[in-house]
């Protein structure tokens with residue numbers, strides 16, 4: 389069974405000039421221990437998808453329809469208190485800026501041990517032992533001393549290691565990581581991603597890794613979902629999506645990975661910009677930018693269709709066209 393199942397998720401923002409549909413019929417699942425990458429341009433809906441899953445959509449944003457299930461149990465209609473418990477215990481969250489996850493007034497040890505003791509049946513001494521072990525596992529040197537330091541006494545990279553330790557403290561089944569290294573020095577981004585991957589693998593935690601960096605996806609994920617204008621346009625095993633992208637938008641994204649571009653002039657080769665939510669074109673939302681557009685693309689909106697080893701929302705893969 390899937391660990392996480394998102395089915396036909398619609399997120400809307402009611403406003404004075406009408407309702408904006410920011411996520412439109414998003415469906416995907418994550419298996420236990422799997423790393424799913426979620427990629428797409430700025431504004432595609434990556435963070436909103438993560439926020440909906442962890443129950444932290446900002447008002448007036450709301451889940452208008454669809455379902456989110458964790459081990460089969462619906463979690464999209466729980467009370468704030470129930471969701472708070474799930475967030476601590478079963479789903480850990482890592483955000484771009486480590487300071488949003490840490491309380492500046494408490495030592496990291498206090499934050500770790502409080503989280504551990506809130507969710508696991510262990511005494512104070514055992515919680516501290518586990519907290520030190522977590523800091524060690526996330527690569528904090530001299531963890532036995534560093535545990536009594538405050539967040540500001542850590543560098544940005546070390547702080548994000550602390551956040552990873554905190555997210556894993558209650559032994560969650562799923563980690564939602566939203567651009568976990570974007571705020572960090574380029575030189576340490578790869579280290580932190582590798583750490584996240586290894587530590588989640590060794591603990592059997594699944595990860596939803598949100599990033600706009602296809603290179604990170606390529607090195608880290610088992611499967612990848614590509615978002616465009618609030619929809620999943622392609623989803624499949626990471627090597628298939630990278631080597632045989634089925635959606636023209638994915639193909640454009642791939643060309644923006646430096647190592648994969650044939651020549652540097654093809655970098656960022658997708659002309660134009662993603663449409664605003666109030667101006668999504670009819671038919672395929674990507675059609676104004678698509679080099680392979682044909683008649684049907686402006687008339688009818690494609691659903692996800694089987695496309696080789698992946699699925700893609702593109703009419704090129706309609707049985708009668710693909711045949």
Ligand SMILES: Nc1ncnc2c1ncn2[C@@H]1O[C@H](COP(=O)(O)OP(=O)(O)OP(=O)(O)O)[C@@H](O)[C@H]1O
Pocket residue numbers: 401408410428429430431432433434435436437446447448449600665
């Ligand atoms: N509070 C809000 N009110 C109205 N629209 C919103 C609100 N928050 C987000 N949106 C819209 O929802 C869409 C998706 O936003 P989201 O933050 O999920 O994008 P993203 O893929 O995470 O982008 P980025 O890479 O920049 O983080 C955007 O078009 C954004 O403008």
Ligand code: SF4
Pocket residue numbers: 635636637672673674675676678679680681682685690701702703704
């Ligand atoms: S449906 Fe048409 S416009 Fe959309 S990605 Fe496929 S070919 Fe391009």
Ligand SMILES: [Mg+2]
Pocket residue numbers: 434435436
């Ligand atoms: Mg975002």
